[in-house]
Amino acid sequence: MYVGIDHSTTGIKVAAIGDDGELTTAFRIDRRNVETAGAFLEVLDDRIGLSRVSLATVTYAFGNAIDEIEGIEDVPNRGTTDLVGLDYGTGAGATVFDRLYDSAVPTVVLPGVxxxxxxxxxxxxxxxxxxxxxxxxxxxxxxxxxxxxFDASGAFIWVCASSSCMAGLVCGGRLTGFFHWVGPVHGWPDPEAVRRGVESDFEDVFMRCGLLPRRGADLTDVHDIADRDLLQSVYWSTLMNVYALYPFARDLGADGLDAVVLSGRLMRRERPFPLGRRVYEACVDLAPVRFAEPYTSAQGAALVARDVAAGADEVLGIPVGDVPGGRDR
Structure with missing residues (x-):
């Protein structure tokens, strides 16, 4: 069994797949339970069985200290260069990473973009x-x-509307482009944010630049956004990411797009603003539009574990290092 583990704004997401890649289970653990009790491995053992895990993949933060998929025991500083501006150096994600690091569960770490x-x-x-x-x-x-x-040289854009609004371009099976500007929680700093950071600190600067904090809202409001105007801003942010990536597909040799894949919990919202439907209508002229199911990040991480265990040299063009659980390396 292969397991993917992702920490998000709403909780720790876990998915398990079999050798055939079919999903066997997916669930979410409340962040607060992990932060206060550190009971992640106990939950994983109860829901899946630690002895059944052939290989797991964990994602953490920016993942910007590594350029390859590496074994967790070889990754410095949880795979990050630093956590400036992220404000979760000691949260649930860090707890999960450290529990896996100290465990006997064979685990690999995935780089970020x-x-x-x-x-x-x-x-x-x-x-x-x-x-x-x-x-x-x-x-x-x-x-x-x-x-x-997708054909071998095809291209698709994956786009997410959740705590962040992001989009990635995959051409010929390789990750080739990515845009992220502003979402409900996270956003890139502007001069005002930099000034405030200098006056106080940079620990959570990215958490202060999203749509919710700029409106003076509590970040917990992201769990149930009821502001129509805010969701419309998410819509525009999402479209900006998709249409900004589109020209790069042609520059990289793709003959148009094979698909636009919509992901994230806000894509499934109908009220007070039908975000996913509106994005669908705006993108359908670019390419066929497809909706992803929940737990995509955890499922994808589990697929990475299966790829590595099968001896893959790369995943989405990202090299696989010398990792535990990989065969024929």
């Missing part, structure tokens, strides 16, 4: 980091789920 990935178009290496490893895992899910619709 950052300038060190050779697979990226040169334009996207301007920023030192663009997104966490969970987004890479989600794109691996999209490639698997809709593989029948």
């Amino acid at each position: 950052h300038r060190g990935l050779d697979t990226l178009h040169a334009f996207f290496r301007h920023y030192s980091a663009l997104a966490g490893a969970d987004k890479v895992a989600s794109m691996r899910y999209a490639l698997e789920r809709f593989r029948a619709e």
Whole structure:
């Protein structure tokens, strides 16, 4: 059995798949339970059985200290260069990572999207980091789920509307581009945010630049956004990411797009604003639009574990290092 583990704003998401890649279980653990009790391995053993895990993949933060998929025991600082601006150095994600590190569960760590990935178009290496490893895992899910619709040189855009609004471009099975500007919780700093950071600290600067904090709302409001205007802003942010990536597909040799894959819990919202339906209508002229199911990041991480165990040299163009559980390396 292969397991994927992702920490998100709403909780720790876990998915398990068999050798055939079929999902056997997926569930979410409340972040607070992990942070206070650290009971992650106990829950995993109860729900799945630790002895049944052939290989697990964990995602953590930006994942910008590694350029390859590596064994957890070889990853420094949980795979991050630093946590400036992220404000979860001691949260549930860190707890899960450390529990896995100290356990006997064979585990690999997935890089995030950052300038060190050779697979990226040169334009996207301007920023030192663009997104966490969970987004890479989600794109691996999209490639698997809709593989029948892509030819070997095809291209698709995966787009997420959740705590963040992000989109990634995959061409010929390789991660080649990524955009992230602003979402409900996270956003890139502007001069005002930099000034405030200098005056106080940078620990949570990215958490202060999203749509919710800029409106003075509590970040817990992300669990049930009822503001129609805010959801419309999420819609525009989502479209900006998709349409900004589209020209790169042609520049990289793709003959148009094979699909646009919509992901994230806000894509499933109908009230007070039908976000997913509106994005569908705006993108359907670019390519066939497909909706992803829940737990895509955890499922994608589980698929990465299966890839590694099968002896894959790369996943989405990201090299696989010398890791435990990999065969024929």
